[in-house]
Amino acid sequence: MSLLKYESQIREPLIGGEKDYHQITEDIISPIEMKPSRLWYIGFFISLGLLLFGAYSVYREVTYGIGQWNLNKTIGWGWDITNFVWWVGIGHAGTLISAILLLFRQGWRTGVNRAAEAMTIFAVMCAGQFPIWHMGRVWMAFFVLPYPNSRGPLWVNFNSPLLWDVFAISTYFTVSLLFWYSGLIPDMATVRDRAKTKLRKLLYGVASFGWTGSTKHWQRHESLSLVLAGLSTPLVLSVHTIVSFDFATSVIPGWHTTIFPPYFVAGAVFSGFAMVQTLLIVVRKVMGLQDYITLGHIEAMNKIIVLTGSIVGCAYLTELFIAWYGQNPYEWYAFSQNRANLFSPYGWSYWLMMFCNVVSPQLFWSSKLRRNITVTFFMSIIVNIGMWYERFVIIVTSIYRDFLPSSWSTYYSPTIWEIGFYLGTFGLFFTCFFLFAKYFPVVAVAEVKSILKTTGENYKAKMTETDKMDAEKFYIEEVEHAH
Amino acid sequence: MAGGIKKFVVGSFDDEAVLFPAVKNVRKAGYKIHDVYTPFPIHGLDHAMGLRETSLHTAGFIFAATGTTTALSCISWIFTKDWPLNIGGKPNFALPAWIPITFELTVLFSAVGMVLTFCYLCQLSPFIKKHHFHARATDDLFVMAIECTDKTNDAELQSFLEKAGAKEVNVQVAETGWWIGRYDKEQKLYREEKGY
Numbered sequence: 164m165s166l167l168k169y170e171s172q173i174r175e176p177l178i179g180g181e182k183d184y185h186q187i188t189e190d191i192i193s194p195i196e197m198k199p200s201r202l203w204y205i206g207f208f209i210s211l212g213l214l215l216f217g218a219y220s221v222y223r224e225v226t227y228g229i230g231q232w233n234l235n236k237t238i239g240w241g242w243d244i245t246n247f248v249w250w251v252g253i254g255h256a257g258t259l260i261s262a263i264l265l266l267f268r269q270g271w272r273t274g275v276n277r278a279a280e281a282m283t284i285f286a287v288m289c290a291g292q293f294p295i296w297h298m299g300r301v302w303m304a305f306f307v308l309p310y311p312n313s314r315g316p317l318w319v320n321f322n323s324p325l326l327w328d329v330f331a332i333s334t335y336f337t338v339s340l341l342f343w344y345s346g347l348i349p350d351m352a353t354v355r356d357r358a359k360t361k362l363r364k365l366l367y368g369v370a371s372f373g374w375t376g377s378t379k380h381w382q383r384h385e386s387l388s389l390v391l392a393g394l395s396t397p398l399v400l401s402v403h404t405i406v407s408f409d410f411a412t413s414v415i416p417g418w419h420t421t422i423f424p425p426y427f428v429a430g431a432v433f434s435g436f437a438m439v440q441t442l443l444i445v446v447r448k449v450m451g452l453q454d455y456i457t458l459g460h461i462e463a464m465n466k467i468i469v470l471t472g473s474i475v476g477c478a479y480l481t482e483l484f485i486a487w488y489g490q491n492p493y494e495w496y497a498f499s500q501n502r503a504n505l506f507s508p509y510g511w512s513y514w515l516m517m518f519c520n521v522v523s524p525q526l527f528w529s530s531k532l533r534r535n536i537t538v539t540f541f542m543s544i545i546v547n548i549g550m551w552y553e554r555f556v557i558i559v560t561s562i563y564r565d566f567l568p569s570s571w572s573t574y575y576s577p578t579i580w581e582i583g584f585y586l587g588t589f590g591l592f593f594t595c596f597f598l599f600a601k602y603f604p605v606v607a608v609a610e611v612k613s614i615l616k617t618t619g620e621n622y623k624a625k626m627t628e629t630d631k632m633d634a635e636k637f638y639i640e641e642v643e644h645a646h
Numbered sequence: 647m648a649g650g651i652k653k654f655v656v657g658s659f660d661d662e663a664v665l666f667p668a669v670k671n672v673r674k675a676g677y678k679i680h681d682v683y684t685p686f687p688i689h690g691l692d693h694a695m696g697l698r699e700t701s702l703h704t705a706g707f708i709f710a711a712t713g714t715t716t717a718l719s720c721i722s723w724i725f726t727k728d729w730p731l732n733i734g735g736k737p738n739f740a741l742p743a744w745i746p747i748t749f750e751l752t753v754l755f756s757a758v759g760m761v762l763t764f765c766y767l768c769q770l771s772p773f774i775k776k777h778h779f780h781a782r783a784t785d786d787l788f789v790m791a792i793e794c795t796d797k798t799n800d801a802e803l804q805s806f807l808e809k810a811g812a813k814e815v816n817v818q819v820a821e822t823g824w825w826i827g828r829y830d831k832e833q834k835l836y837r838e839e840k841g842y
Contacts, residue, residue, distance in 0.1 A: 183786065184685060184785065184786035185782075185785055185786040188685075188785045188786065309720070309724070315729060316728070316729065317729065318724045318725075318728070318729055318731070320731065320733065321721045321724070321725060321743065321744055321747060322725075322733055322736075322740050322743040322744075324746075326747070327746040327747055327750075330746070330747045330750040330751065331746065331750050334750040334751070334753055334754040337754060337757070337758065338753060338754065338757040341757055341758065341761045342757075345761055345764065348770065349685075349686075349784065352784045353685070353784040353785060355784075355829055356778070356781045356782070356783075356784045356785065357785070358829075361830040362830070364828075364829045364830040365828055365829060365830035367829070368775075368828055368829025368830065369772040369773060369828075369829075370772070372765065372770035372771055372772060372774065373769070373770055373771065373774035373775055373776050373824060374770060374784070375681075375683055375776050375778060375783070376683040376684050376685060376783050376784050376789075377681045377682075377683055377768075378681060378682045378683075378684065378688075378691050378692055378695060378697065379681065379692070379697055379700075379768075380768045380770075381684065381686075381687040381688070381691075381692075382687075382692045382697060382699075382700050383700045383702050383764055383767060383768060384687065384764070384768075385687050386700045386702045386703055387702060387760055387761065387764045389703075390702070390703050390706045390756075390760060391757060391760070391761075394706075394710075394753050394756055394757055395753075397749075397753070398750075398753050401746065401749055401750070405746050408746070609685060609686040609687070610686070612685055612686040613686040613687060613688075
């Protein structure tokens with residue numbers, strides 16, 4: 164056994180049970196070859212129903228205008244921009260898992276990357292809905308594209324963060340989609356080569372692009388994945404940085420701070436991992452993938468949640484401190500009165516955010532709780548509620564009291580159509596996810612196979628002998644072997 | 647479709663630890679390995695087979711540089727020459743404000759360009775069909791295809807592969823390139839269909 168292949172027994176296996184290559188194919192692909200269960204149909208139709216409700220809400224908004232929402236004189240951005248930032252943030256975990264953890268050579272990402280990347284794509288799709296429909300005259304949406312036009316040509320403003328957002332989100336969506344699909348091609352070929360029915364052979368044949376598994380192709384595939392990971396890593400950081408610029412470059416008290424980019428990125432990863440947990444805890448149970456998405460995976464993600472949650476908490480306290488220390492009366496008023504004052508109209512939302520994002524994830528310092536699935540599941544939902552409130556707090560509490568106190572009186576709460584739009588994106592997200600779970604391999608089959616012999620439970624058991632050797636003897640043997 | 651119909655001796659292995667020495671021995675014996683088909687990427691196999699490094703990443707860099715230049719040249723032309731817009735009296739050539747879009751386009755061009763190049767180099771596309779030496783090459787077998795020349799003794803090569811640890815050995819006549827086809831239909835070579 165060479166030193167490189169050796170992995171300590173202290174690290175728990177990433178693939179449980181007695182497995183070989185064929186068994187991995189069988190475990191991951193057979194669920195998508197079976198008829199969907201009743202539970203799947205129930206879930207799918209509930210999601211579809213939500214999607215239809217969302218479509219109707221959007222229909223009303225387009226027909227009657229933005230007046231269908233409760234936005235008012237000072238609150239021009241309400242639920243929809245909150246939801247936009249929330250969904251974009253959720254998308255970040257997928258890229259973090261597939262790109263950053265690939266660069267860091269983290270073996271555990273192979274179990275969860277496929278589903279997380281799919282989640283990214285669906286979340287970005289949902290996020291994109293909000294700015295588009297918020298335009299009001301949505302048929303003019305193409306005005307955001309820079310193309311030679313008959314209006315001057317009047318170009319878009321390349322100096323505006325809102326246009327940067329257009330480029331950032333569309334690039335992010337495209338690159339995530341390419342990254343996800345290029346990884347999917349070999350697995351689609353695996354499904355194709357097992358297919359029994361004509362329809363499956365046709366569809367998966369088309370989807371697998373004629374993949375054969377040639378060594379040269381794998382070599383290029385590896386190079387492609389590595390470079391795409393290298394590109395996605397700064398990309399994912401840039402996307403939420405640019406989203407935060409939407410706020411940070413303005414002069415609104417509470418938005419006008421330089422801490423926003425790192426604070427938004429950490430928050431995005433935080434909420435994204437929470438959403439991955441919510442989805443994967445259900446998926447592994449329903450599809451019987453406990454051997455591939457192990458407690459170890461869940462624990463690893465919980466560690467990231469406690470880390471990013473603490474970064475977010477640190478950012479909350481820093482901005483509070485700087486608001487006081489900076490001695491700008493407007494900034495300090497926004498923080499001390501609009502937010503931190505529990506008895507101000509929206510004070511409750513600030514403290515709810517603090518509790519969900521900063522206090523509750525601290526439970527995950529305990530390894531027992533990190534490995535508890537029920538706790539993790541509830542925590543993942545609490546974190547996502549908290550992160551939704553973070554965006555709500557940033558947006559609404561900064562603008563509901565503007566510089567003109569006479570326009571302060573109105574309390575903003577959403578209409579049913581604003582809520583309906585939000586629920587509709589849940590419908591979109593889960594409809595896509597249900598289809599994904601039914602027709603695509605939810606775990607990256609080829610990638611899991613490539614780590615089987617170093618981290619599979621049955622292979623690790625055989626390594627125990629090496630582990631019992633004392634370090635010196637092991638080293639001498641290896642050195643002698645190398646000569 | 648730059649292929650042709652050739653004869654291959656195909657050996658299928660079920661363990662990469664056996665495959666590596668087999669690849670070495672086959673090459674030492676002077677046989678020409680057409681390709682090895684594996685269900686997942688095996689590190690070092692490309693070197694063992696004597697394949698050269700891919701230069702796909704160089705293509706990625708060129709696409710990235712194209713993206714950077716496209717963004718910078720377009721924006722600066724638009725904002726300084728075509729329609730200099732007065733934004734709060736700030737300079738028209740506002741390079742720092744263009745960095746985000748320049749960066750995004752760099753990444754976009756590079757990613758899209760690389761994926762297209764990858765598909766072109768590997769000849770991957772929907773409705774393309776290739777010869778598959780073994781259906782389990784995408785499941786759990788490592789399939790080595792050795793090209794036969796006039797001098798090759800099939801029987802000898804087959805027993806050679808068996809000795810090297812292959813679980814299944816057979817001889818196949820196959821089209822080496824791709825053709826337009828669907829996987830739900832019987833395999834039909836392009837040139838057979840066209841009649842040449």
